[in-house]
Amino acid sequence: MAFFEQHIHEAPKTFLSKYVFSFDHKVIGKQFLWYGIAFLGIGGMMALMIRWTLAFPGEAFPLIGHFLFPQTNGVVPPDTYAMLFTMHGTIMIFYAITPILIGAFGNFCIPLMIGARDMVFPTLNMLSFWLAVVSAILLLVSLFTPLGAAAGGWVSYPTLSLLIGSPGIGQTLWCLALFILGVSSTMGAVNYIATIITLRAPGMGYFDMPLTIWGLWLTAVLNALFLPVLGAGLLLLTFDRVFGTTFFLAGAAATSGSGDPVLFQHVFWIFGHPEVYILILPAWGIVSDLLSFFARKPAFGARATALSMTSITVLSTVVYGHHMYTTQMSPLLTQSFMMLTMTISIPSAIFFANWLGTLWKGSIRFQTPMLFSLGVVFVFGLGGLTGLYLATVSTDLYLHDTYFVVGHFHYTMAASVLLGGFAATYFWFPKMFGRMLNETLGKIHFWISILGLNGVFMGMMIVGYAGMHRRIYNPFVYEFLEKLIPINTFITWSAILMGFGQLFFVYNFVYSMFKGPVATQNPWEVGTLEWTIPSPAPVHNFDEIPVVKCGPHELGNPNLKGRDFQYQTEELVEV
């Protein structure tokens, strides 16, 4: 389907052109991976500080507490606590998960899996990464401003995020950082969409694309459509803060034609709900592929999976109101949004059943990427089902703003996406660096992570159901929440366990990059295009553009001789 063949560029020679200002999609992908992992560490530390405060209020944060909060003898102060949960959310969503799944694996996988030599706009790609770096610097600088970083929650609702609620410069920097990051992601999205439309290898129709590419493509579409919506909201919020416009200013401004704080919520969630799917769609795609690869059989109903992901993408744009049931919406609207939200469970159930169908009677290889993929199936099932309680107006009115919500979205966004990201890292590491990750360490990492995160997020759902509100510095000043101290302590220990488990990953990653066993061309024995070229992938990817002759999941075909998979470049073996 390719419209033309890209030229083979010469390999860059200098350090700067090779590793820093590189046009190569694989290097940019790795840069995004480093970026994301670094922020995952920062965001994770913030999460631990939040958890420490909730389990042991008034006790100094161990090891680094005295260094970070000298005025309070190492105890996290209340205003810092608000900054911590704000920045934890912002960093994890925009600076850790987005770069890892969309930035790193989007860049790395798209050209390799569709048989292209690079993205269509390599310069735009490089610009996208460096804008993301500028944005990261702005965000990190905001931590050191006089009144501290943004502290109005990751959603930054006015009036908390206006000058009334946050007079410091931190919130303004937050707005600018996210705006720039939005520009950067939109650039990436334009690039991904154009690449997938125009550069698929000859013979590769849309349904011959691996589901990973489907997920990334739909994500890019949502990004291109809805990041500008957030951009508009952030611009207006910045104008309100800097120039004194009154878009989101309520109350006092009513005499001169009032602003409306709820407008920001509308704008934010018109973007925010698709954002949930922006984060999860790549993980769905990757898991759909990996389940098939490691169950050694074709993906069950691959077309139905692709189409149901597409219909979820479409539906995700019309359900945002379920985040705002408690904003005095008319009951007609809340019920419409409830119906539409419930409708999403139909396509979700279709592809979830397809995942189970893929596993059914497979000869499963329990290697690390597969363990993480199975982990995604489990936690996404839990996350998706608990979503129904929040989609229903009558239960949501009770559960709104409790830890149940926190548990729910961590199961879907944090747990599923994080495990999906790890599955992808373990799976494509050989193609990225030409070496294998250690399996034993990988399995230890998986088991500690899955135990830890279920302890954390299941615990959160329980305390939320018991009525514990989110974003409170010390909830135990309320008498009815005092009995929840032990379970909060349990959650915190689970979080510490999970944080500890990540050390295995960091060690494994760094060690294997230099000292791991050298990877063969196709260590997992699968047939998609990236495994037809050497590991690590050469600069121009394909010496000759491959011609695609069959689908991506041709595994376990009984007519195959000697091996149980075939490459996409081979004719489908029939009798």
Add this chain to the structure above:
Amino acid sequence: MAKIMAENLNQNDQGQEVISTVGMTVALVSFAMLFATLMMGFAMFRFTAPVWPPAGMNRPSLILPALSTLSIFLSSLSYIWFEKDIANKKGLILTIILGLGFMLLQSLLWGQLKSQGIFVSSGIFPSIIYAFTWIHAAHIVAAIGLLFWLLNFVLKEVNAKARRRASSVGKFWHFLGIVWFIMFMTIFVL
């Protein structure tokens, strides 16, 4: 051999054209969503307000916005003239002049509003006028930058690559003209 190379080159040009069309279209959809969001916010204020413009405020004079509209409309026409034959740079230069004229009229408009005592912080309607025209003007400034970049390029070479660039920049310029027209009609006229 020469023929095959010529065909490859031709195919390459066609491919590049498809790519730049797809890329620019997606980018414009993104830009359109930005302005659509602003318009949605405006519509919400407008339809929930008991009177519009809000009490105690007069409509700004139509003269400068109308001149801006005329200027950006003529600039789009002159760009179409330029796109017909990109070797003829007069159309492009005229577009740049009209674009700069648009910016001049916008700054006169902001000055006029201030002299009438309508400041950024005087309420929701001035907020909308200022913020929307600022955001649009920022795009116009970027687009004028692109026009200069294009002029620099066509002065050196006139080929398929130049035509592709002219067509992409043109899409953006016409798009901004349409956005201005919608803003003019909804904010100033209606």
